[in-house]
Amino acid sequence: MLCLKSNMTANLLDGLNPEQLAAVTLPHQSALILAGAGSGKTRVLTTRIAWLIQTGQVSPLGLLAVTFTNKAAKEMLTRLTAMLPINTRGMWVGTFHGLSNRLLRTHYRDAGLPQLFQILDTADQLSAVKRLLKALDVDTEKYEPKKVQYFINGNKEAGLRPEHVEVFDPYTRRLVEFYAAYDAQCNRDGVVDFSELLLRAYELLARNDMLRTHYQERFRYILVDEFQDTNRLQYRWLKMFAGEDSALLAVGDDDQSIYAFRGAHSGNMNEFQRDYAGDNVIKLEQNYRSHGNILDAANALITQNATRLGKNLWTSEGKGEPIRVFEAYNDQEEASFIVEEVKALHRDGTALVDMALLYRSNAQSRVLEHALFSAGVPYRVYGGLRFFERQEIKHALAYLRLLANPDDDGAFSRIVNFPTRGIGARTLEQLSDAAQAANTSLWQAARAQFDPAKAVKGLPGFVALMGAMQDATQGLPLPEAIEHVLHMSGLAAHYQAEKEGADRLENLNELINAATVFSNDPEAMAELDEVGGPLASFLAHAALEAGDHQAGAGSDALQLMTVHAAKGLEFHAVFVGGLEEGLFPHEQSMNEKDGIEEERRLMYVAITRARRRLYLSHAQSRMLHGQVRYGIPSRFLDELPSELLKLVNAKRNSAVPASHDSYAAPKSNARNNTSPWRIGMNVRHAKFGLGVVVNVEGQGEDTRVQINFGAANGMKWLALAYAKLEVA
Numbered sequence: 073m074l075c076l077k078s079n080m081t082a083n084l085l086d087g088l089n090p091e092q093l094a095a096v097t098l099p100h101q102s103a104l105i106l107a108g109a110g111s112g113k114t115r116v117l118t119t120r121i122a123w124l125i126q127t128g129q130v131s132p133l134g135l136l137a138v139t140f141t142n143k144a145a146k147e148m149l150t151r152l153t154a155m156l157p158i159n160t161r162g163m164w165v166g167t168f169h170g171l172s173n174r175l176l177r178t179h180y181r182d183a184g185l186p187q188l189f190q191i192l193d194t195a196d197q198l199s200a201v202k203r204l205l206k207a208l209d210v211d212t213e214k215y216e217p218k219k220v221q222y223f224i225n226g227n228k229e230a231g232l233r234p235e236h237v238e239v240f241d242p243y244t245r246r247l248v249e250f251y252a253a254y255d256a257q258c259n260r261d262g263v264v265d266f267s268e269l270l271l272r273a274y275e276l277l278a279r280n281d282m283l284r285t286h287y288q289e290r291f292r293y294i295l296v297d298e299f300q301d302t303n304r305l306q307y308r309w310l311k312m313f314a315g316e317d318s319a320l321l322a323v324g325d326d327d328q329s330i331y332a333f334r335g336a337h338s339g340n341m342n343e344f345q346r347d348y349a350g351d352n353v354i355k356l357e358q359n360y361r362s363h364g365n366i367l368d369a370a371n372a373l374i375t376q377n378a379t380r381l382g383k384n385l386w387t388s389e390g391k392g393e394p395i396r397v398f399e400a401y402n403d404q405e406e407a408s409f410i411v412e413e414v415k416a417l418h419r420d421g422t423a424l425v426d427m428a429l430l431y432r433s434n435a436q437s438r439v440l441e442h443a444l445f446s447a448g449v450p451y452r453v454y455g456g457l458r459f460f461e462r463q464e465i466k467h468a469l470a471y472l473r474l475l476a477n478p479d480d481d482g483a484f485s486r487i488v489n490f491p492t493r494g495i496g497a498r499t500l501e502q503l504s505d506a507a508q509a510a511n512t513s514l515w516q517a518a519r520a521q522f523d524p525a526k527a528v529k530g531l532p533g534f535v536a537l538m539g540a541m542q543d544a545t546q547g548l549p550l551p552e553a554i555e556h557v558l559h560m561s562g563l564a565a566h567y568q569a570e571k572e573g574a575d576r577l578e579n580l581n582e583l584i585n586a587a588t589v590f591s592n593d594p595e596a597m598a599e600l601d602e603v604g605g606p607l608a609s610f611l612a613h614a615a616l617e618a619g620d621h622q623a624g625a626g627s628d629a630l631q632l633m634t635v636h637a638a639k640g641l642e643f644h645a646v647f648v649g650g651l652e653e654g655l656f657p658h659e660q661s662m663n664e665k666d667g668i669e670e671e672r673r674l675m676y677v678a679i680t681r682a683r684r685r686l687y688l689s690h691a692q693s694r695m696l697h698g699q700v701r702y703g704i705p706s707r708f709l710d711e712l713p714s715e716l717l718k719l720v721n722a723k724r725n726s727a728v729p730a731s732h733d734s735y736a737a738p739k740s741n742a743r744n745n746t747s748p749w750r751i752g753m754n755v756r757h758a759k760f761g762l763g764v765v766v767n768v769e770g771q772g773e774d775t776r777v778q779i780n781f782g783a784a785n786g787m788k789w790l791a792l793a794y795a796k797l798e799v800a
């Protein structure tokens with residue numbers, strides 16, 4: 073038996089390099105693994121968990137592991153069960169949000185929450201802020217709801233409640249008042265937003281000695297992946313769980329820190345060293361993911377950043393293929409090129425799931441999706457408009473939320489008159505006043521006013537409907553309950569009658585499927601079903617889920633996502649599109665301190681997702697947010713050593729797609745113009761550098777050209793008679 077066990081341990085540790093082995097088998101002490109992309113950080117972390125359990129040093133329930141996304145957490149559990157035949161039920165492996173949710177559900181009373189508290193996602197939160205500002209009669213030109221939301225979240229993520237925010241001016245004072253009123257509204261409604269999940273969990277442990285001691289003694293091992301992207305509150309959250317006897321392992325890569333814009337605090341690495349790891353810093357330098365050319369490109373790019381802890385990666389694999397660079401005439405041509413290449417790779421045996429299309433901005437996906445759809449290539453988009461964020465799904469969920477918690481005013485407001493029941497704005501205003509006067513929720517106020525027994529129409533009808541729905545769904549399995557809700561609420565009939573409602577109806581059916589899948593997934597249930605029953609856990613799942621239960625999950629499909637969402641993943645072939653100044657690097661970053669360095673790290677993340685084949689493309693013009701933009705190639709292309717790159721041409725012979733006309737810029741005289749300058753041409757100017765011609769006007773000596781010189785120098789009109797322009 074013993075022999076068998078040590079054999080298995082050997083299997084677990086097989087193939088690790090000496091540094092990885094040292095990290096996996098660290099004694100009971102804290103350490104920081106600081107290492108570049110693809111060096112096996114996540115693998116080390118997962119293997120360490122397996123090793124600790126297998127060698128009996130800790131029970132599965134005695135460790136806490138935090139990763140960045142639900143996808144990564146699931147992946148970790150899958151890898152774990154592949155290594156060890158254990159039951160992962162009840163294990164604390166998840167995201168900061170998911171684990172906070174679990175903690176708060178378990179100790180809802182101590183946390184001052186109703187048992188069935190609901191989670192507001194970002195869009196719900198914005199609606200809640202709008203509702204508040206309306207109730208307070210605030211001028212939303214002066215105090216934009218989005219800014220108020222940003223202010224609230226920023227402070228929560230810094231661990232600051234309204235009374236702790238420093239106020240220097242009247243404007244901020246107002247914002248703080250809104251923050252306090254918003255918190256009061258959430259408490260009344262029994263809802264928490266994403267940042268509140270973390271802050272509540274943190275405060276719960278900070279305040280409650282008994283609970284804190286319990287968890288600190290329980291978690292002898294704490295492991296965190298992607299540590300470089302934690303914010304201040306998350307770090308403080310981790311520290312709450314760490315007791316005298318807890319060994320912490322943080323793994324991260326400063327070169328992949330890409331969430332500064334959301335408050336990630338790169339200083340956490342230093343603080344972690346000071347607080348826990350000391351000199352126990354392990355570096356991993358061998359990359360197991362990518363072929364040499366890809367790795368060399370990534371290394372060359374990232375050395376351009378000044379603020380780095382500094383490390384280099386090497387691989388024992390060969391150089392592999394060159395990196396393919398494609399210059400498209402416009403975004404449609406870029407998309408067709410990508411589709412053709414994907415099809416060719418697929419024909420040669422690469423599974424679609426092993427290929428990814430990465431882009432800087434979600435808005436880029438539409439053209440790509442269209443091309444894929446037309447070509448019949450199955451694909452999945454991650455993190456776009458998530459399934460649970462669609463309007464019809466939100467409506468359905470609001471009915472469910474109200475059933476779970478009648479005091480949820482956000483849910484009430486969303487559906488009280490949807491589908492329309494002839495309830496007017498005036499009635500709702502009166503109701504809102506009555507609720508305010510009696511200090512109750514909208515639902516309670518409505519209940520108090522009407523005798524539901526006799527009601528059919530209007531507000532009384534709604535009260536009666538919810539009562540009937542409550543009775544009808546009592547005790548039913550989740551999918552059946554949802555089916556009832558869809559019909560009784562009138563949502564199904566509403567979308568059936570709508571001309572464009574077929575898709576929405578299908579999505580509503582998909583919601584029933586999602587509930588079925590959820591109810592049959594013991595892990596999902598175990599993760600969330602601490603208290604509150606299936607409905608509450610399903611709703612929490614809907615708020616926290618990153619869209620993994622979309623239709624078609626699990627089948628072979630090309631993967632589409634932003635570079636941010638691709639963190640930690642790897643693919644045989646990766647396409648990075650839209651490498652143009654202003655898009656990637658993004659124009660917003662140009663005004664921010666260290667903005668370009670963060671964009672470069674993002675590019676580093678993009679490149680290092682590829683195992684074997686990497687395509688980089690840019691287009692001379694593209695349609696974005698309803699406007700044609702003319703772009704010059706991204707500086708990041710210039711920063712890659714040219715010997716690693718190979719320029720490729722589209723396989724089709726027509727260089728310019730038929731639809732190109734629709735993109736023709738301001739119908740200038742360019743067409744009948746005899747001048748040699750054409751739209752789309754690359755030019756060089758002695759002072760402004762490289763640019764693209766976007767417009768031509770006038771004739772002969774009077775010719776003027778408009779040129780996009782990129783983010784640094786912007787758009788300029790130049791008179792050709794004077795400007796020293798040359799073709800680049």
Ligand code: ATP
Pocket residue numbers: 087088089092107108109110111112113114115116325328359360361639640641642680
């Ligand atoms: P990222 O920074 O992108 O998150 P990472 O450092 O977490 O990367 P992993 O995802 O753990 O890297 O590993 C990258 C790839 O290398 C994975 O496919 C992993 O299985 C493989 N790998 C890691 N270590 C070894 C090893 N010793 N032998 C063979 N393959 C390895």
Ligand code: MG
Pocket residue numbers: 113114115297640
């Ligand atoms: Mg990783």
